[in-house]
């Protein structure tokens with residue numbers, strides 16, 4: 504329910520140009536320049552189309568260092584949409600994770616969660632803590648009909664609390680649509696049950712709401728108790744069970760920022776002193792006041808049915824069409840992206856030779872579409888220097904909200920179909936340069952053998968030189 508008012512030109516380099524570009528990028532899609540990218544499905548973070556109202560709000564930003572009126576408009580939006588009194592802006596989601604780790608995680612602590620996200624885990628590790636993931640039995644199955652693969656397993660939760668004791672558990676973290684395992688939501692019933700256990704043991708429940716509107720939409724669509732509830736009602740109901748909320752504002756809220764919010768003044772006071780140390784004063788927290796304004800409007804807009812469903816419905820279409828074509832993807836469709844299952848796509852590539860990274864490079868070579876590796880390359884080595892094989896080998900094709908049209912998706916499906924038919928041409932990768940932390944951002948890889956050239960030659964034989 505929107506129309507396009509501003510457009511940005513994109514370029515489709517031909518296959519030979521794409522081969523040069525991906526070589527220059529060390530076979531890492533993060534290192535491509537956007538002028539070499541046709542459809543950018545790397546991420547939905549900070550890449551969503553903004554609304555006219557968000558743009559208009561940016562024009563009335565109040566650039567005060569302290570006491571900015573823009574902050575108070577954000578605070579009002581948080582109170583109305585999420586029901587929290589105490590709000591801190593931060594420059595993006597990982598800044599919130601850093602502050603939470605600084606304030607709550609002590610060396611030797613554990614943080615329990617439904618599933619980790621790369622930056623949430625990195626900050627907990629750096630603070631000397633350990634992440635323990637308590638997902639359910641089929642969370643890691645790529646082919647499934649379980650509507651709530653993001654649920655936290657209550658049996659595993661009870662065991663973990665018995666093993667570590669509540670005093671060693673910094674907090675319990677629920678990620679609303681689990682990014683790394685296919686954007687899978689949790690149910691409201693599960694959140695209620697997890698909260699009841701958290702209360703019983705006096706463990707704070709932290710909610711990562713980066714994709715809160717999509718998780719609320721899935722609850723409405725998939726959980727019978729909420730079939731008649733509106734998105735704002737579901738969001739407020741979820742927040743009843745949350746001690747500390749944080750989010751990357753770059754996703755559901757379609758702005759470039761983040762925030763922490765709570766109704767617990769003691770928690771707020773524990774985090775607040777660190778805000779000016781790492782981010783900025785309490786009324787801008789490292790964000791531009793223009794983005795504070797845009798986030799305030801984005802928070803309200805994300806509760807509209809047509810906005811909460813916009814990306815999720817496209818993803819469902821994308822996933823179902825690929826299933827029809829026999830291309831292996833994560834099912835059921837989740838939030839944020841369509842995820843290709845690289846293990847089923849490329850059984851010939853051993854996990855230690857990075858099938859998801861190879862597939863992400865191959866997708867770019869055949870389409871100019873930029874996706875992101877979410878597999879072993881996205882997992883750092885252990886203390887002994889061994890690769891830690893990821894639970895899943897996925898290529899994420901993110902659909903930023905209100906950005907693409909169905910014809911973009913049909914184009915991508917068409918190229919993926921061709922690639923799947925030629926999948927035996929795709930080979931392995933190895934690291935050429937490897938950073939010690941979050942290596943997927945800057946690491947450079949190289950193909951083992953000349954498979955990239957063979958793939959491009961086969962593509963050109965079918966499509967000619969123009970594409």
Ligand SMILES: Cc1ncc(COP(=O)(O)O)c(C=O)c1O
Nearest residue numbers: 548595596597620682713751753
């Ligand atoms: C679930 C989740 N949490 C936290 C983050 C980190 O947010 P940011 O990229 O704004 O630092 C992300 C980013 O993708 C995310 O998906």
